Amino acid sequence: xxxxxxxxxxxxxxxxxxxxxxxxxxxxxxxxxxxxxxxxxxxxxxxxxxxxxxxxxxxxxxxxxxxxxxxxxxxxxxxxxxxxxxxxxxxxxxxxxxxxxxxxxxxxxxxxxxxxxxxxxxxxxxxxxxxxxxxxxxxxxxxxxxxxxx
Numbered sequence: 456x457x458x459x460x461x462x463x464x465x466x467x468x469x470x471x472x473x474x475x476x477x478x479x480x481x482x483x484x485x486x487x488x489x490x491x492x493x494x495x496x497x498x499x500x501x502x503x504x505x506x507x508x509x510x511x512x513x514x515x516x517x518x519x520x521x522x523x524x525x526x527x528x529x530x531x532x533x534x535x536x537x538x539x540x541x542x543x544x545x546x547x548x549x550x551x552x553x554x555x556x557x558x559x560x561x562x563x564x565x566x567x568x569x570x571x572x573x574x575x576x577x578x579x580x581x582x583x584x585x586x587x588x589x590x591x592x593x594x595x596x597x598x599x600x601x602x603x604x605x
Contacts, residue, residue: 466547469570477558494556501549507535508542
């Protein structure tokens with residue numbers, strides 16, 4: 456698998472782009488009642504999802520590194536992985552959405568959608584192909600039973 460950029464760096468780049476849009480566009484700003492609570496709620500949810508995923512990987516004694524997938528030893532399909540195949544990427548998306556709420560510019564939703572597209576095309580699909588080759592039928596069954604994001 457050829458990885459272009461590590462997911463944390465991709466998230467950072469999209470976050471910078473969101474900041475740029477919020478500062479440079481003279482329109483699209485918004486505020487609403489509960490915006491700050493929603494922002495904090497998304498960050499808390501992201502942390503919970505990421506920690507749950509990381510703990511499951513630790514308990515399974517398998518790699519969490521998206522650049523060392525060849526070191527994967529166990530297919531984790533329980534816990535949060537029973538609801539989403541990519542909880543760590545979902546957590547990153549939730550952080551970007553919270554950042555977008557903090558910045559208060561409606562056009563940032565387009566960048567969040569761009570993040571999902573990028574992650575699907577350049578991270579998740581190559582990961583899935585590698586996991587199919589490594590775990591075969593068990594992973595194909597998992598793909599059919601659990602959604603990619605949520």
